Amino acid sequence: xxxxxTMRDIAxxxxxxxxxxxxxxxxxxxxxxxxxxxxxxxxxEMGYRFNTLARSxxxxxxxxxxxxxxxxxxxxxxxxxxxxxxxxxxxxxxxGYYGILQILSLHDEKALTPPRIYLEHKVDGLxxxxxxxxxxxxxxxxxxxxxxFMDFYDEHANMDAVITDNxxxxxxxxxxxxxxxxxxxGYVGNLYATSSIxxxxxGYYKSLLEHRIQLNQTYVLNDRDEEGxxxxxxxxxxxxxxxxxxNDQVARLLINKLNTLGYRVPEDVSVVGFDNxxxxxxxxxxxxxxxVNVEEMAMTAAQFMYEKLNDPTIRFGRVLVKGxxxxxxxxxxxxx
Amino acid sequence: xxxxxTMRDIAxxxxxxxxxxxxxxxxxxxxxxxxxxxxxxxxxEMGYRFNTLARSxxxxxxxxxxxxxxxxxxxxxxxxxxxxxxxxxxxxxxxGYYGILQILSLHDEKALTPPRIYLEHKVDGLxxxxxxxxxxxxxxxxxxxxxxFMDFYDEHANMDAVITDNxxxxxxxxxxxxxxxxxxxGYVGNLYATSSIxxxxxGYYKSLLEHRIQLNQTYVLNDRDEEGxxxxxxxxxxxxxxxxxxNDQVARLLINKLNTLGYRVPEDVSVVGFDNxxxxxxxxxxxxxxxVNVEEMAMTAAQFMYEKLNDPTIRFGRVLVKGxxxxxxxxxxxxx
DNA sequence: CTGAAAGCGCTTACAG
DNA sequence: CTGAAAGCGCTTACAG
Numbered sequence: 001x002x003x004x005x006t007m008r009d010i011a012x013x014x015x016x017x018x019x020x021x022x023x024x025x026x027x028x029x030x031x032x033x034x035x036x037x038x039x040x041x042x043x044x045e046m047g048y049r050f051n052t053l054a055r056s057x058x059x060x061x062x063x064x065x066x067x068x069x070x071x072x073x074x075x076x077x078x079x080x081x082x083x084x085x086x087x088x089x090x091x092x093x094x095x096g097y098y099g100i101l102q103i104l105s106l107h108d109e110k111a112l113t114p115p116r117i118y119l120e121h122k123v124d125g126l127x128x129x130x131x132x133x134x135x136x137x138x139x140x141x142x143x144x145x146x147x148x149f150m151d152f153y154d155e156h157a158n159m160d161a162v163i164t165d166n167x168x169x170x171x172x173x174x175x176x177x178x179x180x181x182x183x184x185x186g187y188v189g190n191l192y193a194t195s196s197i198x199x200x201x202x203g204y205y206k207s208l209l210e211h212r213i214q215l216n217q218t219y220v221l222n223d224r225d226e227e228g229x230x231x232x233x234x235x236x237x238x239x240x241x242x243x244x245x246x247n248d249q250v251a252r253l254l255i256n257k258l259n260t261l262g263y264r265v266p267e268d269v270s271v272v273g274f275d276n277x278x279x280x281x282x283x284x285x286x287x288x289x290x291x292v293n294v295e296e297m298a299m300t301a302a303q304f305m306y307e308k309l310n311d312p313t314i315r316f317g318r319v320l321v322k323g324x325x326x327x328x329x330x331x332x333x334x335x336x
Numbered sequence: 337x338x339x340x341x342t343m344r345d346i347a348x349x350x351x352x353x354x355x356x357x358x359x360x361x362x363x364x365x366x367x368x369x370x371x372x373x374x375x376x377x378x379x380x381e382m383g384y385r386f387n388t389l390a391r392s393x394x395x396x397x398x399x400x401x402x403x404x405x406x407x408x409x410x411x412x413x414x415x416x417x418x419x420x421x422x423x424x425x426x427x428x429x430x431x432g433y434y435g436i437l438q439i440l441s442l443h444d445e446k447a448l449t450p451p452r453i454y455l456e457h458k459v460d461g462l463x464x465x466x467x468x469x470x471x472x473x474x475x476x477x478x479x480x481x482x483x484x485f486m487d488f489y490d491e492h493a494n495m496d497a498v499i500t501d502n503x504x505x506x507x508x509x510x511x512x513x514x515x516x517x518x519x520x521x522g523y524v525g526n527l528y529a530t531s532s533i534x535x536x537x538x539g540y541y542k543s544l545l546e547h548r549i550q551l552n553q554t555y556v557l558n559d560r561d562e563e564g565x566x567x568x569x570x571x572x573x574x575x576x577x578x579x580x581x582x583n584d585q586v587a588r589l590l591i592n593k594l595n596t597l598g599y600r601v602p603e604d605v606s607v608v609g610f611d612n613x614x615x616x617x618x619x620x621x622x623x624x625x626x627x628v629n630v631e632e633m634a635m636t637a638a639q640f641m642y643e644k645l646n647d648p649t650i651r652f653g654r655v656l657v658k659g660x661x662x663x664x665x666x667x668x669x670x671x672x
Numbered sequence: 673c674t675g676a677a678a679g680c681g682c683t684t685a686c687a688g
Numbered sequence: 689c690t691g692a693a694a695g696c697g698c699t700t701a702c703a704g
Binding site: 340343354355358362386387393395 | 681682683684
């Protein structure tokens, strides 16, 4: 049994040239319809498998995209970036590319060593997941293939990046509460702790503004000190009917606190979170929350890569992808 | 700026042949030490990147291994198989291979369509993660490249598979309890529900036998009906000092039950689980448990693949990889 | 519509 | 130690 059938084998069997076989198999012009059918049939029968490598040699493309994850993010619970990688794989495959995962070791990141897949011409482009050092970004700028960043953006570098939209995520979920009849809505988070807490707060605020609901400062509750250490949440004297929490963990803590004070969630108070992480589903009730839209981000990054492959000069800059609201049991209609 | 430096470019610059450059860069015989150094220096200066594709063309190997995950397993919490894939990537890379992930769609699995990466000669071998249909296995048997299965084994097929060792995992963790002075040790799990509960039970039993500890049937507690639905755990009148639970979720439930009855864990009773999943760390105390040794499994599978690549006739059959015990706070020394 | 020639960037086997 | 020739399996550009 011959294990490697080539176009030439098909050509010889049919008494034509391999050029003709190539044209037929690729549906190119210059073969009669009749011959084309015959060739395709023979290929099928002989168990021909197209050899991507040879095509790659010819046009200098590997049709692989390197997906680089810094080692630091590698041990995490949930391994968020692996999910991103999986989505990327799917999106790239639709465009005829395959994603090759490479973990960037701490050592290589410090030594500013380019990913090996790049050095070996294994890939036509690089997608970097998560934050990496400024120096490494600079090094990547001198790389001869397109680079797209995900889930990370640095103001000072000229880079194409696909990141999640904290502002509109919070905006959407607050709109949802309002659509359920809520008018007294609080926010839980220290506005000076991180920029994402801030952005989420502003999204919440925009939703209130659009609905002409007055922002009540006594409803904005602190959840942590400026070092990020979580602190006990002080509830206001007059309770709102719903809370937007800056993340799921805090939402869970708030629910526990409310329960011990005799409030039921969602019957008495509705609570929503952000992130859709493990805290959203461990415990009762399940949290209505905002999930990072991994598929959308992956599709966007894949699309950018694809366009940059064909036109390396094209720039996209920073692009935000809205999260999507995940509906669970922690919200109910407001009672009037 | 010329973006693609080839061996020929280096050769021309130095006035030698590309054959010599190839030998020098690959540390092969037939170049003087002096010239070799000069060539390597020039390559460095000119920013030469080795073109794997060309080598691949020559020896008919892509140096890629396809890692196939059935779509079914793709939405899971924790995405266990993605972690496996990541470990595989690392292990393969050490051997000069890269892992290309391909999600096998439900449709392709039913239609018995081989993975596209195979049809396109993208990969030299296939590693399949998780259970797939018997028919698909049969189809894979006719594939012309090596196939290794992970985390799944079918008695009726002639396959190489790397799977986790339930028996010895339970054996190890029971030994650990005994080393902490425990002699009265219970097991929680319905022995007739699944084969892994059974295997874990037998590992627990072996540990008792080896230490000449009598198995006390009143210490073997049911946790679910035969459909797998968890039921309330009935504690024995006389309590053992420790419990081996067939998984972390059940261990967590048992701890809750013990707490409501006034027992403290681990001060009064020690409890261990199995799987090291999310239940092991959410809640207090953290569970001492058995983690599937993903790295070891990945290394083993990569090694098998590597050997099969060089000798396609070689067979390994079913190989078990022991889990490793993860030590947390749910076990204490027994008080005497 | 069909095909001979050249080439993608390497490596292998052989000759000098 | 050094290198000319051939070839891996395709595709492109061109000629007939």
